[in-house]
């Protein structure tokens with residue numbers, strides 16, 4: 001389980017903040033972190049990854065600090081952790097040296113399935129190809145926790161669907177997945193739960209099955225969050 005308690009993260013330079021009173025994400029859940037530009041999605045993922053100082057609060061994974069468990073977590077982001085002068089093949093060897101659980105055969109088969117040029121330098125890849133490579137590396141790490149920031153960025157619609165399906169097919173079902181995205185239509189059938197941020201606060205936290213039972217879809221809930229007046233904080237479902 002990932003647990004956040006009284007988390008307060010600020011960027012003094014922009015007055016932006018993220019505040020989470022309490023959030024628990026049980027093992028095995030696939031969670032979408034949604035919200036408009038600047039709502040704090042990346043800040044939330046970075047806080048979970050232990051990047052940047054927390055002003056207050058505590059974040060743990062299975063009761064232990066995140067920084068003590070990096071070998072069990074894959075952080076997949078556009079910024080990328082790849083080394084641009086390596087080819088995917090050499091990058092795979094590098095990761096195998098670095099992460100004891102890294103599965104090189106699985107990595108090679110994912111690189112192949114995504115049709116990435118295994119012997120071309122990563123710096124020559126398009127944005128979408130770089131992100132695909134990050135997904136290959138993340139899945140091959142056999143991480144228990146996959147934290148993905150906009151994993152479908154830079155991809156055309158077919159590529160996005162393909163990437164999403166491949167990613168889901170590549171999971172064992174045991175992993176806990178947190179992903180940020182703006183592609184709410186595409187992920188509605190993939191996620192178990194949606195957490196919607198607005199101005200650094202969680203304004204809705206819903207299980208997709210419950211939402212559907214109420215005859216709603218993600219766009220409806222996102223719209224309600226957006227239209228809620230800040231003087232009347234909106235929280236869904238209502239307490």
Ligand SMILES: Nc1ncnc2c1ncn2[C@@H]1O[C@H](COP(=O)(O)OP(=O)(O)OP(=O)(O)O)[C@@H](O)[C@H]1O
Pocket residue numbers: 011012013014015016017035036037038039040041042043044
């Ligand atoms: N390094 C930084 N220094 C100062 N302010 C920052 C920094 N990084 C982010 N912010 C601010 O924090 C707020 C939240 O940013 P964040 O990147 O978490 O949003 P986001 O929901 O991921 O947005 P997007 O959908 O555009 O990627 C924004 O107001 C942003 O300008």
